[in-house]
Amino acid sequence: MIKLQDITKVYPMGKRELTVLRRVSLTIEQGELVAIMGPSGSGKSTMLNLIGCLDKPTSGSYSLEGREVSRLGSGELAGIRANKIGFVFQTFNLLPRLSALANVELGMRYAGGVDRKQAMEALTKVGLSDRANHRPTELSGGEQQRVAIARALVKNPPLILADEPTGNLDSRSGEEIISILTSLHAEQGITLVLITHDANIAHHCQRIIHLMDGQVVSEEKV
Protein backbone atom coordinates (compact mmCIF):
# COMPACT_ATOMS: atom_id res chain seq x y z
CA MET A 1 0.00 0.00 0.00
CA ILE A 2 2.81 2.39 0.93
CA LYS A 3 6.07 2.10 -0.95
CA LEU A 4 8.89 4.54 -0.22
CA GLN A 5 11.95 4.28 -2.46
CA ASP A 6 15.19 6.17 -1.75
CA ILE A 7 13.31 9.02 -0.11
CA THR A 8 15.50 11.97 0.84
CA LYS A 9 14.23 15.11 2.52
CA VAL A 10 16.41 18.19 2.86
CA TYR A 11 15.35 21.36 4.66
CA PRO A 12 17.15 24.61 3.94
CA MET A 13 18.34 26.11 7.23
CA GLY A 14 19.52 29.58 6.34
CA LYS A 15 22.72 29.04 4.36
CA ARG A 16 23.17 25.43 5.38
CA GLU A 17 20.98 22.49 4.55
CA LEU A 18 19.59 20.01 6.99
CA THR A 19 19.13 16.50 5.69
CA VAL A 20 16.34 14.90 7.69
CA LEU A 21 15.79 11.69 5.72
CA ARG A 22 18.56 9.88 3.82
CA ARG A 23 17.54 7.45 1.10
CA VAL A 24 14.82 5.76 3.11
CA SER A 25 13.13 2.80 1.50
CA LEU A 26 10.15 1.22 3.16
CA THR A 27 7.10 -0.84 2.27
CA ILE A 28 3.94 -1.08 4.32
CA GLU A 29 1.25 -3.52 3.25
CA GLN A 30 -2.48 -2.92 3.26
CA GLY A 31 -3.95 -3.65 6.69
CA GLU A 32 -0.63 -3.57 8.54
CA LEU A 33 -0.20 -2.06 11.99
CA VAL A 34 3.23 -0.47 12.11
CA ALA A 35 5.06 1.47 14.82
CA ILE A 36 7.88 3.88 14.05
CA MET A 37 10.35 4.45 16.87
CA GLY A 38 13.45 6.50 17.22
CA PRO A 39 15.05 9.30 19.22
CA SER A 40 13.88 12.86 18.63
CA GLY A 41 15.38 14.37 15.51
CA SER A 42 15.63 10.99 13.83
CA GLY A 43 13.13 12.01 11.14
CA LYS A 44 10.03 10.13 12.35
CA SER A 45 7.63 13.04 12.02
CA THR A 46 9.05 14.10 8.68
CA MET A 47 8.55 10.57 7.39
CA LEU A 48 4.97 10.49 8.69
CA ASN A 49 4.27 13.89 7.06
CA LEU A 50 5.60 12.57 3.76
CA ILE A 51 3.47 9.44 4.04
CA GLY A 52 0.51 11.68 4.91
CA CYS A 53 1.05 13.83 1.81
CA LEU A 54 1.50 16.94 3.95
CA ASP A 55 4.97 17.36 2.48
CA LYS A 56 6.89 16.34 -0.61
CA PRO A 57 10.22 14.51 -0.67
CA THR A 58 13.29 16.30 -2.06
CA SER A 59 14.07 13.17 -4.06
CA GLY A 60 12.96 9.57 -4.31
CA SER A 61 9.59 8.09 -5.12
CA TYR A 62 6.52 7.41 -3.04
CA SER A 63 3.63 5.38 -4.27
CA LEU A 64 0.39 5.19 -2.34
CA GLU A 65 -2.07 2.45 -3.35
CA GLY A 66 -0.03 2.04 -6.51
CA ARG A 67 -0.15 5.72 -7.45
CA GLU A 68 3.01 7.78 -7.62
CA VAL A 69 2.33 10.82 -5.43
CA SER A 70 5.76 12.37 -4.86
CA ARG A 71 5.38 14.78 -7.79
CA LEU A 72 1.73 15.78 -7.36
CA GLY A 73 0.64 19.39 -6.91
CA SER A 74 -0.73 20.77 -3.66
CA GLY A 75 -4.35 20.50 -4.81
CA GLU A 76 -4.07 16.81 -5.65
CA LEU A 77 -2.22 16.12 -2.40
CA ALA A 78 -5.04 17.86 -0.52
CA GLY A 79 -7.50 15.58 -2.32
CA ILE A 80 -5.55 12.50 -1.18
CA ARG A 81 -5.45 13.77 2.41
CA ALA A 82 -9.19 14.43 2.28
CA ASN A 83 -10.17 10.99 1.03
CA LYS A 84 -7.43 8.50 1.92
CA ILE A 85 -5.75 9.59 5.12
CA GLY A 86 -6.86 10.22 8.68
CA PHE A 87 -4.48 12.04 11.03
CA VAL A 88 -4.24 11.74 14.80
CA PHE A 89 -1.89 14.25 16.43
CA GLN A 90 -0.09 14.32 19.75
CA THR A 91 -1.73 17.65 20.58
CA PHE A 92 -5.20 16.53 19.35
CA ASN A 93 -5.58 19.64 17.14
CA LEU A 94 -9.28 20.08 17.65
CA LEU A 95 -10.88 23.46 16.85
CA PRO A 96 -11.62 24.93 20.29
CA ARG A 97 -14.73 26.88 19.22
CA LEU A 98 -16.54 23.86 17.84
CA SER A 99 -18.39 21.11 19.68
CA ALA A 100 -17.07 17.53 19.61
CA LEU A 101 -19.66 16.64 16.98
CA ALA A 102 -18.78 19.66 14.82
CA ASN A 103 -15.10 18.73 15.05
CA VAL A 104 -15.90 15.24 13.81
CA GLU A 105 -18.02 16.70 11.02
CA LEU A 106 -15.05 18.80 9.99
CA GLY A 107 -13.32 15.51 9.11
CA MET A 108 -15.91 14.98 6.35
CA ARG A 109 -16.12 18.58 5.25
CA TYR A 110 -13.41 18.29 2.59
CA ALA A 111 -14.17 14.66 1.72
CA GLY A 112 -17.48 14.92 -0.08
CA GLY A 113 -19.69 16.55 2.49
CA VAL A 114 -20.97 16.49 6.03
CA ASP A 115 -23.31 13.76 7.23
CA ARG A 116 -24.38 14.32 10.83
CA LYS A 117 -25.60 10.76 11.35
CA GLN A 118 -22.28 9.32 10.25
CA ALA A 119 -20.41 11.76 12.50
CA MET A 120 -22.55 10.66 15.44
CA GLU A 121 -21.79 7.02 14.65
CA ALA A 122 -18.07 7.75 14.69
CA LEU A 123 -18.40 9.43 18.09
CA THR A 124 -20.33 6.40 19.35
CA LYS A 125 -17.55 4.11 18.15
CA VAL A 126 -15.04 5.92 20.37
CA GLY A 127 -17.57 5.92 23.24
CA LEU A 128 -18.35 9.64 23.31
CA SER A 129 -21.95 9.78 22.08
CA ASP A 130 -22.94 11.50 25.35
CA ARG A 131 -20.31 14.22 24.89
CA ALA A 132 -21.32 15.30 21.37
CA ASN A 133 -22.17 18.87 22.32
CA HIS A 134 -19.19 19.48 24.61
CA ARG A 135 -16.41 21.77 23.53
CA PRO A 136 -12.83 20.37 23.58
CA THR A 137 -12.02 22.49 26.68
CA GLU A 138 -14.80 20.65 28.55
CA LEU A 139 -13.29 17.26 27.77
CA SER A 140 -10.36 15.39 29.32
CA GLY A 141 -7.21 14.77 27.28
CA GLY A 142 -8.19 11.16 26.60
CA GLU A 143 -11.66 12.25 25.47
CA GLN A 144 -10.20 14.92 23.19
CA GLN A 145 -7.97 12.36 21.56
CA ARG A 146 -10.98 10.07 21.09
CA VAL A 147 -12.78 12.94 19.33
CA ALA A 148 -9.70 13.34 17.13
CA ILE A 149 -9.77 9.63 16.29
CA ALA A 150 -13.47 9.86 15.45
CA ARG A 151 -12.64 12.81 13.18
CA ALA A 152 -9.93 10.74 11.45
CA LEU A 153 -12.08 7.66 10.89
CA VAL A 154 -15.40 9.34 10.05
CA LYS A 155 -14.60 9.43 6.33
CA ASN A 156 -13.57 5.74 6.32
CA PRO A 157 -9.99 6.27 5.12
CA PRO A 158 -7.83 3.23 4.23
CA LEU A 159 -4.90 4.76 6.15
CA ILE A 160 -4.65 6.35 9.58
CA LEU A 161 -1.45 8.05 10.69
CA ALA A 162 -0.88 8.80 14.37
CA ASP A 163 1.99 10.97 15.55
CA GLU A 164 2.60 10.05 19.21
CA PRO A 165 -1.12 9.79 19.93
CA THR A 166 -0.54 9.03 23.60
CA GLY A 167 2.32 11.49 24.14
CA ASN A 168 0.16 13.99 26.04
CA LEU A 169 -1.91 11.49 27.98
CA ASP A 170 -1.60 9.66 31.29
CA SER A 171 -0.94 5.93 30.97
CA ARG A 172 -4.56 4.86 31.55
CA SER A 173 -5.95 7.16 28.85
CA GLY A 174 -3.05 6.12 26.64
CA GLU A 175 -4.02 2.48 27.03
CA GLU A 176 -7.61 3.34 26.06
CA ILE A 177 -6.49 5.19 22.95
CA ILE A 178 -4.23 2.34 21.88
CA SER A 179 -6.99 -0.21 22.41
CA ILE A 180 -9.38 1.89 20.31
CA LEU A 181 -6.80 2.20 17.54
CA THR A 182 -5.88 -1.49 17.55
CA SER A 183 -9.50 -2.57 17.56
CA LEU A 184 -10.19 -0.25 14.58
CA HIS A 185 -7.33 -1.96 12.82
CA ALA A 186 -8.58 -5.41 13.76
CA GLU A 187 -12.26 -4.79 12.93
CA GLN A 188 -12.05 -2.57 9.85
CA GLY A 189 -8.69 -3.60 8.40
CA ILE A 190 -7.46 -0.03 8.39
CA THR A 191 -3.75 0.41 7.75
CA LEU A 192 -2.33 2.12 10.82
CA VAL A 193 1.09 3.76 11.16
CA LEU A 194 1.96 5.30 14.50
CA ILE A 195 4.95 7.02 15.98
CA THR A 196 5.68 6.27 19.60
CA HIS A 197 8.38 6.44 22.24
CA ASP A 198 6.69 3.84 24.34
CA ALA A 199 7.98 0.27 23.83
CA ASN A 200 4.82 -1.16 25.43
CA ILE A 201 2.68 0.52 22.87
CA ALA A 202 4.99 -0.47 20.05
CA HIS A 203 4.58 -4.10 21.07
CA HIS A 204 0.86 -3.90 20.33
CA CYS A 205 1.88 -3.48 16.67
CA GLN A 206 2.83 -6.07 14.09
CA ARG A 207 6.09 -4.46 13.05
CA ILE A 208 8.43 -1.89 14.58
CA ILE A 209 10.63 0.31 12.40
CA HIS A 210 13.57 1.99 14.11
CA LEU A 211 14.84 5.27 12.69
CA MET A 212 18.13 6.97 13.54
CA ASP A 213 19.64 10.04 11.89
CA GLY A 214 17.24 9.88 9.00
CA GLN A 215 17.82 6.24 8.16
CA VAL A 216 16.04 2.99 8.91
CA VAL A 217 18.42 1.15 11.19
CA SER A 218 16.36 -1.93 11.98
CA GLU A 219 12.98 -3.54 11.62
CA GLU A 220 11.48 -6.11 13.93
CA LYS A 221 8.38 -8.22 13.68
CA VAL A 222 6.44 -8.58 16.89
Place this chain on the structure above:
Amino acid sequence: MKKWFEPLATAWVGVVTHKLRSFLTILGIVIGVAAVISLMSIGKGAQEEILSRIETLGSNLITIRPGAFTFRGVGSAAGGAQTLTIEDAEAIAEQVPYISSVAPYYSSNLQVVVGGENMNSQVTGVTTEYMPVNNLEIASGTFFSESDYQRGAKVAVLGSSVKDTLYADADPVGQQMRMGTIIVRVIGVLESKGQMFGSSDDAIFIPLTAMQQTVAQPRTAQGEKVVSSISLTVSDKEQADYVVEEITSLLRTRHQLGPLDDDDFNIRSMEEIAEAVSEATGTMTLLLGAIAAISLLVGGIGVMNIMLVSVLERTREIGIRKALGAREHDIWLQFLIEAAFLTFTGGIIGVIVGWVVSYVVSSMGLMTTLVSADIVILAVSVSVGIGLFFGFYPAWNASRLNPIEALRSE
Protein backbone atom coordinates in the same frame (compact mmCIF):
# COMPACT_ATOMS: atom_id res chain seq x y z
CA MET B 1 -26.76 24.43 -1.81
CA LYS B 2 -24.80 22.66 0.89
CA LYS B 3 -21.54 23.60 -0.74
CA TRP B 4 -22.44 27.26 -0.24
CA PHE B 5 -24.01 26.89 3.13
CA GLU B 6 -20.99 25.35 4.85
CA PRO B 7 -18.51 28.15 4.13
CA LEU B 8 -21.21 30.64 5.18
CA ALA B 9 -21.75 28.80 8.45
CA THR B 10 -17.98 28.72 9.02
CA ALA B 11 -17.77 32.46 8.35
CA TRP B 12 -20.62 33.03 10.79
CA VAL B 13 -18.78 31.10 13.52
CA GLY B 14 -15.66 33.17 12.79
CA VAL B 15 -17.59 36.42 13.12
CA VAL B 16 -19.49 35.43 16.25
CA THR B 17 -16.47 34.15 18.16
CA HIS B 18 -14.85 37.59 18.00
CA LYS B 19 -17.87 39.77 18.66
CA LEU B 20 -16.11 42.99 19.69
CA ARG B 21 -13.56 42.76 16.94
CA SER B 22 -16.20 42.02 14.31
CA PHE B 23 -18.26 44.94 15.61
CA LEU B 24 -15.34 47.37 15.39
CA THR B 25 -14.48 46.15 11.90
CA ILE B 26 -18.06 46.54 10.80
CA LEU B 27 -18.20 50.01 12.38
CA GLY B 28 -15.81 51.42 9.79
CA ILE B 29 -18.04 50.17 6.99
CA VAL B 30 -21.20 51.28 8.82
CA ILE B 31 -19.89 54.84 9.12
CA GLY B 32 -18.75 54.88 5.51
CA VAL B 33 -22.03 53.58 4.11
CA ALA B 34 -24.10 55.77 6.44
CA ALA B 35 -22.11 58.81 5.30
CA VAL B 36 -22.65 57.93 1.65
CA ILE B 37 -26.38 57.34 2.15
CA SER B 38 -27.06 60.45 4.22
CA LEU B 39 -24.93 62.84 2.17
CA MET B 40 -26.26 61.51 -1.12
CA SER B 41 -29.81 61.75 0.20
CA ILE B 42 -29.22 65.37 1.20
CA GLY B 43 -27.82 66.10 -2.25
CA LYS B 44 -30.70 64.32 -3.97
CA GLY B 45 -33.18 66.08 -1.72
CA ALA B 46 -31.73 69.49 -2.61
CA GLN B 47 -31.92 68.58 -6.29
CA GLU B 48 -35.55 67.49 -6.03
CA GLU B 49 -36.41 70.63 -4.09
CA ILE B 50 -34.88 72.95 -6.68
CA LEU B 51 -36.52 71.06 -9.52
CA SER B 52 -39.91 71.20 -7.86
CA ARG B 53 -39.51 74.97 -7.41
CA ILE B 54 -38.71 75.26 -11.08
CA GLU B 55 -41.84 73.21 -11.69
CA THR B 56 -43.90 75.83 -9.82
CA LEU B 57 -42.53 78.48 -12.16
CA GLY B 58 -43.96 76.46 -15.01
CA SER B 59 -41.98 73.69 -16.62
CA ASN B 60 -43.48 74.43 -20.03
CA LEU B 61 -42.32 78.04 -19.85
CA ILE B 62 -40.11 79.55 -22.55
CA THR B 63 -38.50 82.94 -22.02
CA ILE B 64 -37.17 85.18 -24.79
CA ARG B 65 -34.81 87.97 -23.79
CA PRO B 66 -33.00 90.51 -25.92
CA GLY B 67 -29.43 89.54 -26.75
CA ALA B 68 -26.29 91.46 -25.95
CA PHE B 69 -25.87 94.37 -28.26
CA THR B 70 -22.59 95.61 -29.52
CA PHE B 71 -21.97 99.23 -30.23
CA ARG B 72 -18.59 100.09 -31.81
CA GLY B 73 -17.07 96.93 -30.42
CA VAL B 74 -18.28 97.52 -26.85
CA GLY B 75 -20.63 94.79 -25.73
CA SER B 76 -23.36 95.23 -23.14
CA ALA B 77 -24.66 92.57 -20.81
CA ALA B 78 -27.24 90.16 -22.17
CA GLY B 79 -30.64 91.82 -22.21
CA GLY B 80 -29.12 95.21 -22.79
CA ALA B 81 -30.27 95.47 -26.37
CA GLN B 82 -33.73 96.75 -27.22
CA THR B 83 -34.65 94.30 -29.93
CA LEU B 84 -37.80 92.53 -28.73
CA THR B 85 -41.14 94.18 -29.39
CA ILE B 86 -44.84 93.69 -28.73
CA GLU B 87 -45.17 93.08 -32.44
CA ASP B 88 -42.70 90.19 -32.16
CA ALA B 89 -44.90 88.69 -29.46
CA GLU B 90 -48.01 89.07 -31.60
CA ALA B 91 -46.27 87.48 -34.58
CA ILE B 92 -45.17 84.52 -32.44
CA ALA B 93 -48.66 84.03 -31.08
CA GLU B 94 -50.09 84.04 -34.60
CA GLN B 95 -47.50 82.05 -36.51
CA VAL B 96 -45.84 79.50 -34.22
CA PRO B 97 -47.77 76.31 -33.41
CA TYR B 98 -48.04 74.54 -30.02
CA ILE B 99 -48.17 77.81 -28.11
CA SER B 100 -50.87 78.23 -25.50
CA SER B 101 -50.20 81.82 -24.47
CA VAL B 102 -47.68 84.61 -25.00
CA ALA B 103 -46.93 87.28 -22.42
CA PRO B 104 -44.64 90.17 -23.36
CA TYR B 105 -43.74 92.56 -20.56
CA TYR B 106 -41.84 95.74 -20.03
CA SER B 107 -40.38 96.58 -16.67
CA SER B 108 -38.78 99.61 -15.20
CA ASN B 109 -37.69 100.82 -11.77
CA LEU B 110 -40.04 103.43 -10.42
CA GLN B 111 -40.40 105.26 -7.15
CA VAL B 112 -43.49 104.07 -5.35
CA VAL B 113 -45.03 106.11 -2.53
CA VAL B 114 -47.73 105.02 -0.10
CA GLY B 115 -48.39 107.44 2.75
CA GLY B 116 -45.02 107.85 4.44
CA GLU B 117 -43.53 104.71 2.89
CA ASN B 118 -41.36 105.27 -0.11
CA MET B 119 -39.54 102.61 -2.08
CA ASN B 120 -37.92 102.01 -5.37
CA SER B 121 -39.62 99.05 -6.91
CA GLN B 122 -39.56 97.16 -10.14
CA VAL B 123 -42.81 97.93 -11.94
CA THR B 124 -43.72 95.50 -14.67
CA GLY B 125 -46.23 96.23 -17.38
CA VAL B 126 -47.85 92.96 -18.42
CA THR B 127 -50.77 91.54 -20.39
CA THR B 128 -53.48 89.43 -18.81
CA GLU B 129 -51.66 86.35 -20.12
CA TYR B 130 -48.80 87.00 -17.72
CA MET B 131 -50.48 85.40 -14.74
CA PRO B 132 -51.24 81.96 -16.26
CA VAL B 133 -47.95 81.85 -18.16
CA ASN B 134 -45.92 82.33 -14.97
CA ASN B 135 -48.15 80.15 -12.74
CA LEU B 136 -48.99 83.11 -10.52
CA GLU B 137 -51.81 82.89 -8.02
CA ILE B 138 -53.83 85.62 -6.38
CA ALA B 139 -53.76 85.75 -2.57
CA SER B 140 -56.40 88.45 -2.24
CA GLY B 141 -58.37 90.70 -4.63
CA THR B 142 -58.13 90.00 -8.37
CA PHE B 143 -55.77 90.30 -11.31
CA PHE B 144 -56.74 92.95 -13.86
CA SER B 145 -59.16 91.95 -16.59
CA GLU B 146 -58.94 92.06 -20.36
CA SER B 147 -61.06 95.23 -20.40
CA ASP B 148 -58.79 96.86 -17.77
CA TYR B 149 -55.95 96.08 -20.16
CA GLN B 150 -57.72 97.41 -23.24
CA ARG B 151 -58.49 100.76 -21.68
CA GLY B 152 -55.17 101.10 -19.86
CA ALA B 153 -56.76 101.12 -16.41
CA LYS B 154 -54.49 102.45 -13.66
CA VAL B 155 -54.68 99.38 -11.44
CA ALA B 156 -51.87 97.41 -9.77
CA VAL B 157 -51.28 93.90 -8.42
CA LEU B 158 -48.55 93.62 -5.77
CA GLY B 159 -45.96 90.92 -5.20
CA SER B 160 -46.11 89.58 -1.64
CA SER B 161 -42.86 91.18 -0.40
CA VAL B 162 -43.81 94.54 -1.86
CA LYS B 163 -47.12 94.32 -0.03
CA ASP B 164 -45.33 93.44 3.22
CA THR B 165 -42.96 96.40 2.86
CA LEU B 166 -45.56 98.99 1.95
CA TYR B 167 -48.61 97.87 3.91
CA ALA B 168 -47.30 95.47 6.58
CA ASP B 169 -50.39 93.64 7.88
CA ALA B 170 -52.98 96.03 6.43
CA ASP B 171 -55.12 95.04 3.46
CA PRO B 172 -53.94 97.04 0.44
CA VAL B 173 -56.81 96.12 -1.88
CA GLY B 174 -58.67 99.31 -2.81
CA GLN B 175 -55.83 101.56 -1.58
CA GLN B 176 -54.18 104.11 -3.85
CA MET B 177 -50.47 104.44 -4.45
CA ARG B 178 -48.35 106.91 -6.36
CA MET B 179 -46.08 105.39 -8.94
CA GLY B 180 -43.80 107.79 -10.82
CA THR B 181 -46.16 110.33 -12.26
CA ILE B 182 -49.44 108.42 -11.96
CA ILE B 183 -51.76 107.30 -9.20
CA VAL B 184 -52.85 103.66 -9.32
CA ARG B 185 -55.35 101.64 -7.32
CA VAL B 186 -54.30 98.31 -5.82
CA ILE B 187 -56.71 95.55 -6.85
CA GLY B 188 -54.87 92.39 -5.79
CA VAL B 189 -51.95 90.73 -4.03
CA LEU B 190 -50.08 87.67 -5.32
CA GLU B 191 -49.22 84.49 -3.45
CA SER B 192 -45.54 84.27 -2.59
CA LYS B 193 -43.51 82.12 -4.99
CA GLY B 194 -40.37 81.88 -2.89
CA GLN B 195 -37.07 83.55 -3.51
CA MET B 196 -35.86 82.24 -6.83
CA PHE B 197 -34.96 83.43 -10.31
CA GLY B 198 -36.03 87.10 -10.13
CA SER B 199 -39.04 86.39 -8.00
CA SER B 200 -42.40 87.91 -8.73
CA ASP B 201 -42.63 88.64 -4.99
CA ASP B 202 -40.60 91.84 -5.43
CA ALA B 203 -42.53 93.22 -8.39
CA ILE B 204 -45.63 95.38 -8.95
CA PHE B 205 -47.71 94.45 -11.97
CA ILE B 206 -49.79 96.93 -13.94
CA PRO B 207 -51.37 96.66 -17.41
CA LEU B 208 -48.77 97.17 -20.13
CA THR B 209 -51.11 99.73 -21.65
CA ALA B 210 -51.02 101.78 -18.43
CA MET B 211 -47.26 101.41 -18.32
CA GLN B 212 -46.99 103.01 -21.72
CA GLN B 213 -48.76 106.13 -20.38
CA THR B 214 -46.37 106.39 -17.47
CA VAL B 215 -42.93 105.60 -18.80
CA ALA B 216 -41.83 106.49 -22.28
CA GLN B 217 -41.61 103.00 -23.75
CA PRO B 218 -38.75 102.99 -26.25
CA ARG B 219 -39.43 102.20 -29.88
CA THR B 220 -37.23 100.49 -32.42
CA ALA B 221 -36.11 102.05 -35.69
CA GLN B 222 -39.13 100.42 -37.33
CA GLY B 223 -41.41 102.08 -34.78
CA GLU B 224 -42.26 98.88 -32.91
CA LYS B 225 -42.81 99.03 -29.15
CA VAL B 226 -39.87 97.54 -27.26
CA VAL B 227 -40.49 95.01 -24.41
CA SER B 228 -38.07 93.71 -21.80
CA SER B 229 -38.88 90.11 -22.39
CA ILE B 230 -41.48 87.74 -23.77
CA SER B 231 -42.55 84.66 -21.87
CA LEU B 232 -44.74 82.03 -23.37
CA THR B 233 -46.04 78.58 -22.61
CA VAL B 234 -46.14 75.64 -24.93
CA SER B 235 -49.18 73.41 -25.03
CA ASP B 236 -47.07 70.28 -25.52
CA LYS B 237 -43.78 69.98 -23.62
CA GLU B 238 -42.49 67.45 -26.14
CA GLN B 239 -42.62 70.15 -28.80
CA ALA B 240 -40.57 72.69 -26.81
CA ASP B 241 -37.46 72.23 -28.96
CA TYR B 242 -39.46 72.60 -32.15
CA VAL B 243 -41.16 75.74 -30.83
CA VAL B 244 -37.76 77.24 -29.92
CA GLU B 245 -36.52 76.56 -33.47
CA GLU B 246 -39.61 78.09 -35.03
CA ILE B 247 -39.40 81.21 -32.87
CA THR B 248 -35.72 81.57 -33.68
CA SER B 249 -36.29 81.53 -37.42
CA LEU B 250 -39.33 83.82 -37.14
CA LEU B 251 -37.46 86.38 -35.05
CA ARG B 252 -34.38 86.22 -37.30
CA THR B 253 -36.61 87.05 -40.26
CA ARG B 254 -38.43 89.80 -38.41
CA HIS B 255 -35.18 91.34 -37.16
CA GLN B 256 -33.72 91.13 -40.68
CA LEU B 257 -30.64 89.22 -39.60
CA GLY B 258 -28.32 87.93 -42.31
CA PRO B 259 -27.13 84.29 -42.28
CA LEU B 260 -23.81 85.37 -40.72
CA ASP B 261 -25.32 87.53 -37.98
CA ASP B 262 -25.67 86.24 -34.43
CA ASP B 263 -29.11 86.07 -32.87
CA ASP B 264 -29.98 89.37 -31.20
CA PHE B 265 -32.12 87.50 -28.64
CA ASN B 266 -31.87 84.57 -26.25
CA ILE B 267 -34.41 81.81 -25.88
CA ARG B 268 -34.34 79.71 -22.74
CA SER B 269 -36.86 77.02 -22.00
CA MET B 270 -37.52 76.03 -18.39
CA GLU B 271 -36.70 72.48 -19.43
CA GLU B 272 -33.21 73.60 -20.31
CA ILE B 273 -32.81 75.50 -17.07
CA ALA B 274 -34.09 72.54 -15.11
CA GLU B 275 -31.61 70.30 -16.91
CA ALA B 276 -28.72 72.65 -16.17
CA VAL B 277 -29.70 72.98 -12.53
CA SER B 278 -30.19 69.26 -12.19
CA GLU B 279 -26.78 68.66 -13.73
CA ALA B 280 -25.14 71.12 -11.33
CA THR B 281 -26.80 69.68 -8.24
CA GLY B 282 -26.07 66.18 -9.53
CA THR B 283 -22.39 67.08 -9.61
CA MET B 284 -22.63 68.41 -6.09
CA THR B 285 -24.32 65.20 -4.93
CA LEU B 286 -21.61 63.16 -6.56
CA LEU B 287 -18.95 65.24 -4.85
CA LEU B 288 -20.60 64.69 -1.46
CA GLY B 289 -20.79 60.99 -2.23
CA ALA B 290 -17.13 60.89 -3.22
CA ILE B 291 -16.09 62.48 0.05
CA ALA B 292 -18.20 59.94 1.94
CA ALA B 293 -16.73 57.16 -0.17
CA ILE B 294 -13.29 58.00 1.21
CA SER B 295 -14.45 56.99 4.67
CA LEU B 296 -15.78 53.78 3.12
CA LEU B 297 -12.32 53.16 1.70
CA VAL B 298 -10.76 53.70 5.13
CA GLY B 299 -13.26 51.22 6.52
CA GLY B 300 -12.18 48.74 3.85
CA ILE B 301 -8.54 49.09 4.88
CA GLY B 302 -9.67 48.38 8.46
CA VAL B 303 -11.29 45.17 7.23
CA MET B 304 -8.07 44.14 5.52
CA ASN B 305 -6.09 44.83 8.68
CA ILE B 306 -8.41 42.72 10.82
CA MET B 307 -8.47 39.90 8.29
CA LEU B 308 -4.66 39.80 8.24
CA VAL B 309 -4.60 39.58 12.04
CA SER B 310 -7.32 36.96 11.94
CA VAL B 311 -5.38 34.82 9.48
CA LEU B 312 -2.27 35.09 11.64
CA GLU B 313 -4.22 34.15 14.73
CA ARG B 314 -5.87 31.18 13.08
CA THR B 315 -2.77 29.76 11.44
CA ARG B 316 -3.15 26.55 13.43
CA GLU B 317 -6.79 26.22 12.42
CA ILE B 318 -5.72 26.61 8.80
CA GLY B 319 -3.10 23.89 9.32
CA ILE B 320 -5.71 21.56 10.81
CA ARG B 321 -8.11 22.20 7.94
CA LYS B 322 -5.37 21.55 5.43
CA ALA B 323 -4.41 18.29 7.15
CA LEU B 324 -8.07 17.29 6.90
CA GLY B 325 -7.86 17.81 3.15
CA ALA B 326 -8.88 21.44 2.62
CA ARG B 327 -7.61 22.70 -0.72
CA GLU B 328 -6.23 26.19 -1.19
CA HIS B 329 -9.50 27.44 -2.62
CA ASP B 330 -11.45 26.09 0.37
CA ILE B 331 -9.33 28.20 2.74
CA TRP B 332 -9.33 31.15 0.41
CA LEU B 333 -13.11 31.04 0.03
CA GLN B 334 -13.59 30.71 3.78
CA PHE B 335 -11.73 33.92 4.58
CA LEU B 336 -13.08 35.79 1.58
CA ILE B 337 -16.66 34.96 2.54
CA GLU B 338 -15.92 36.01 6.10
CA ALA B 339 -14.64 39.41 4.90
CA ALA B 340 -17.57 39.89 2.54
CA PHE B 341 -19.97 38.81 5.26
CA LEU B 342 -18.54 41.45 7.62
CA THR B 343 -18.77 44.25 5.07
CA PHE B 344 -22.21 43.14 3.87
CA THR B 345 -23.51 43.30 7.43
CA GLY B 346 -21.79 46.67 7.83
CA GLY B 347 -23.42 47.84 4.59
CA ILE B 348 -26.91 46.85 5.73
CA ILE B 349 -26.49 48.50 9.14
CA GLY B 350 -24.95 51.53 7.41
CA VAL B 351 -27.98 51.89 5.15
CA ILE B 352 -30.28 51.82 8.17
CA VAL B 353 -28.14 54.36 10.08
CA GLY B 354 -27.83 56.59 7.01
CA TRP B 355 -31.56 56.42 6.43
CA VAL B 356 -32.26 57.34 10.05
CA VAL B 357 -29.79 60.25 9.86
CA SER B 358 -31.37 61.63 6.70
CA TYR B 359 -34.84 61.14 8.19
CA VAL B 360 -33.80 63.09 11.31
CA VAL B 361 -32.19 65.84 9.20
CA SER B 362 -35.33 66.28 7.12
CA SER B 363 -37.75 66.01 10.04
CA MET B 364 -35.79 68.69 11.90
CA GLY B 365 -36.43 70.84 8.85
CA LEU B 366 -32.74 71.41 8.19
CA MET B 367 -32.81 70.05 4.68
CA THR B 368 -34.97 68.02 2.39
CA THR B 369 -33.56 64.53 1.91
CA LEU B 370 -34.34 61.73 -0.47
CA VAL B 371 -33.04 58.18 0.03
CA SER B 372 -33.27 56.54 -3.36
CA ALA B 373 -33.22 52.80 -3.97
CA ASP B 374 -30.34 52.93 -6.43
CA ILE B 375 -28.04 54.52 -3.85
CA VAL B 376 -28.98 51.89 -1.28
CA ILE B 377 -28.27 49.07 -3.71
CA LEU B 378 -25.04 50.76 -4.78
CA ALA B 379 -23.85 51.27 -1.20
CA VAL B 380 -24.54 47.67 -0.19
CA SER B 381 -22.92 46.18 -3.27
CA VAL B 382 -19.93 48.51 -2.96
CA SER B 383 -19.46 47.42 0.65
CA VAL B 384 -19.56 43.75 -0.37
CA GLY B 385 -17.11 44.62 -3.14
CA ILE B 386 -14.84 46.26 -0.57
CA GLY B 387 -14.95 43.09 1.52
CA LEU B 388 -14.00 40.99 -1.51
CA PHE B 389 -11.28 43.43 -2.57
CA PHE B 390 -9.67 43.96 0.82
CA GLY B 391 -10.28 40.37 1.90
CA PHE B 392 -8.57 38.98 -1.17
CA TYR B 393 -4.97 39.42 -0.02
CA PRO B 394 -5.41 38.08 3.54
CA ALA B 395 -7.42 35.13 2.21
CA TRP B 396 -4.77 34.40 -0.38
CA ASN B 397 -2.11 34.56 2.35
CA ALA B 398 -4.06 32.06 4.40
CA SER B 399 -4.52 29.66 1.52
CA ARG B 400 -0.80 29.61 0.77
CA LEU B 401 0.29 28.58 4.26
CA ASN B 402 2.40 25.45 4.50
CA PRO B 403 0.29 22.90 6.41
CA ILE B 404 3.19 21.51 8.47
CA GLU B 405 4.38 24.92 9.60
CA ALA B 406 0.79 26.01 10.22
CA LEU B 407 0.20 22.95 12.43
CA ARG B 408 3.32 23.72 14.46
CA SER B 409 2.33 27.31 15.20
CA GLU B 410 0.79 28.20 18.53
